[in-house]
Amino acid sequence: MNQLGVPVGIVMIIVMLVVPLPAAVLDLLIALNITGALLVLMTAMFVHKPLDFAAFPAVLLVMTLFRLALNVSATRLVLLNGFAGKVIDTFGHFVVGGSLIVGLIVFAILLVIQFVVITNGAGRVAEVGARFTLDAMPGKQMAIDADLNSGLIDEDEARRRRAEVHAEADFYGSMDGASKFVKGDAIAAIIITLVNLIGGFAIGVGQMGMPFSEAVTTYSLLSVGDGLVSQIPALLLSVATGLIVTRSVNNEDMGSDILRQLMRNQMPLRVAGFGALGLCLIPGLPKLPFIVAGGLMLVASSRAGAAAKEEDVQAQQAQSALPAAADTPELLAAEIQVDPLGLELSADLIDLVDPSNGGDLLDRVKALRRKIATDLGIVAPPVRTRDNLQLPSQTYAIMLFGIEVARGEAPPGTVLAIGDYLGSLPGQPTQEPVFGLEAKWIPAELRSQAELSGATVVDRASVITTHLAEVVTAHAARLLGREDVRMLTDVVKRTHPVVVEELTPAQLSLGEIQRVLQELLDESVSIRDLVRIFEALSLRATRTKELDPLVDAARQALGPAIAAPYLVDKTLHVLTIEPQLEQQILESLRPGEHGQAIALDPSTSQGLMGSLAQLTQDVENRNIRPVLVCAPQLRAPLRRLVHPIVPRLSVLSYQELTGADQIRSEGVVVADARLAVGA
Known part of the structure; x- marks a missing residue:
C-alpha cells in the first residue's frame, strides 16, 4: 500500500x-x-x-x-x-x-x-552547500579509512559512513x-x-x-x-x-538547539535587557512593552548565570573526584609492576575515559586490540590507562614496558583538522602524530566549517587511538611474549593438533618459535596464518635451527601475503641492485652472531646506503611506496644493513614477488653508487 x-x-x-x-x-x-x-x-x-x-x-x-x-x-x-x-x-x-x-x-x-x-x-545556501559537500567528500572518505585502519570502526560501520557521505552529497x-x-x-x-x-x-x-x-x-x-x-x-x-x-x-531538534545556544551566555542577555530598558528613556515611546521585553531578558540572564555556575561546580567536583594516591602494600605492589602497554593522560584529558561525559576512549582501545589481532595475528596486551598529574596539560603519553615511547597533545574542546588550507581557521598549529602531516587543533564548534573547506577532521579520541595503533604496530615484536606464543600455539592445536605436535617440542622450543615470529613481525609480516608458518618451520627445522633459514621458510610459505601490502592496482614498485654490485655483496657475506652479515669495505657500504636512501626518497616523493628486491641469500643480511638507515624500506627476495600482476622498476643501484632511475 x-x-x-x-x-x-x-x-x-x-x-x-x-x-x-x-x-x-x-x-x-x-x-x-x-x-x-x-x-x-x-x-x-x-x-x-x-x-x-x-x-x-x-x-x-x-x-x-x-x-x-x-x-x-x-x-x-x-x-x-x-x-x-x-x-x-x-x-x-x-x-x-x-x-x-x-x-x-x-x-x-x-x-x-x-x-x-x-x-x-x-x-x-543550497548551491554553496552542494559545492562544499562535494569538495569535502575526499577528506571525509580519508577520515573513514583512517578510523577503519586504526580499528575504531568495523567494515560494516565504515560502509554505513561511506553511504552516508554519498547520501549527503546527493541530498545537497x-x-x-x-x-x-x-x-x-x-x-x-x-x-x-x-x-x-x-x-x-x-x-x-x-x-x-x-x-x-x-x-x-x-x-x-x-x-x-x-x-x-x-x-x-x-x-x-x-x-x-x-x-x-x-x-x-x-x-x-532545532528549537532546543537555538534556545540552548541563545541562553548559554549571560552577558549578551544582560546587555539586551538593559538596552531594552534604556529605550524607555526616549520621550514618546510606550514604556510597558520595553519594560516587559527588558525584564524577560534580565530574568533569562540570571538563569543562564546560575546554569553556568552549576556547570563549573560539576567540573570542579569531577577533577576533585580523581582517585588519590594511597600507600597500601597492595596498591604499591600494583604500581611497581611493569605493564607491557600503557596510556597516561593529563588531568584535563580525563573526560576522554569518562562515559558520563561522552568519553569512549576505552571502548576504542578495545576495538583497536581486535583490529591488531586481525591485521598482525597477535593479541596485544591490555592497555592500562591512568591519569598522570605530572604530565603537562593537554598531553598524553604512550608507555611501553614502563618507558615512554611516544607523546602527543589533545586539547579539550577541540578537534584536529588536517589539510593544506587551514590558515583561515583559528586554532593551534601542530603536526599529525602518525604521518607528520600539517594540522591544527581547532574549536569543536568549527568542525562543519573545516569539513566544508576540504579538511579532514578527527576527534581527540581518534587521534590518540591512531597514535597508539602506530606504536603497537612498530613494536609488535617486543610485545609478543613467551606466554603469548604459548596461547597462540594452543589455539592452533585445537584445530590442527598434528601440526603443533610435529613442531614442538620435538623440533623447536617455544623460545625458538618466538624468535621466528618476532622476526616476522619486525619485518612487518602478519603471523595470522600460523598453520602454514608452523608447517614450513617443521620442514626446515629438520635441516637447521638457525634463525634466518627458518624465517625465510616461513616467508616463502606465506607466498602472496608477503607482497600484498605493497601492491597498488596489482602493481609492485621495486628497487633493484645492479648485478655486479649484488654479486660483490654475495661474496662479502660472513657468518655472524645473529646470522650472516655483509662485510663490504666502508666506502662501498657508505655509497650503497647513501644511494639507496636518496633513491627511496625520490620514489616516495612521487607518492610511490617501493620495496627493495634481491637474491634470496641476500634478503636477511641486506635487511639488517638497510633497516637502520632506511627503516621504511622493506626488503623482499625474488621468490616473494608472487601475487603481483605487474612489477615496475623504479630505480637501480649501480656498482659505482650512482643512481639509475627506472622508467
Missing part, C-alpha cells in the same frame, strides 16, 4: 489539471494542502540533521505540483462560475476585509517575502535543484493571478454582461483569495526549504 500511495497521488494530481472539480472537493484539497505544508515545516524543524529528511526534495516537488493543480482547478471554477468554494471566498472577503487594494498589497508582500528573501537565500545536490521549484512556483503564482484578474474582467463584462465595477469586485476578490490560499502553503514550504539547507548536524 505504501508503494502505491505516492504514485497514485501524483496521477490524481495530473488528473486535476484537466478534470473540473466541485467546489466542495476543492475546499477539502485546499485544506489538505495547507495542512501538508505545515506538516513539512514542522518536520524540517524537528529533524536532528538534514539527512533525516532526505526525501524533502521529492516532497517539495510533489507539493509544488499539487498546489499548481489546485490553482488550475480554482481558476477554472472562478472563470466558469464566479465562485470557487468557501475557502477562497473567505480569504477574498474576510481575511483582507473585502478590500481589493488590501488583498493585492498582502499578496504582493507575501510574494516579496517568499521570492526575494527566503527563496533566493535558500537557493544560494537535489536541494540545489529543488530550490528552483520554489522560485518557479512564485513566478507561476504571479502569472496565474494576473490571468485570473484579466480573464475575470473579460468574462464578467463580455460574456455575463456585468457592470465593470461589479466584475472588478467579484473576480478581483476571488483572484486575490486564490492567490492568498496558494501563497500561504508556498511560504511554509519556502521556510522549510531554508531551514533544511541551513540546518547543521546536531543531536537536538
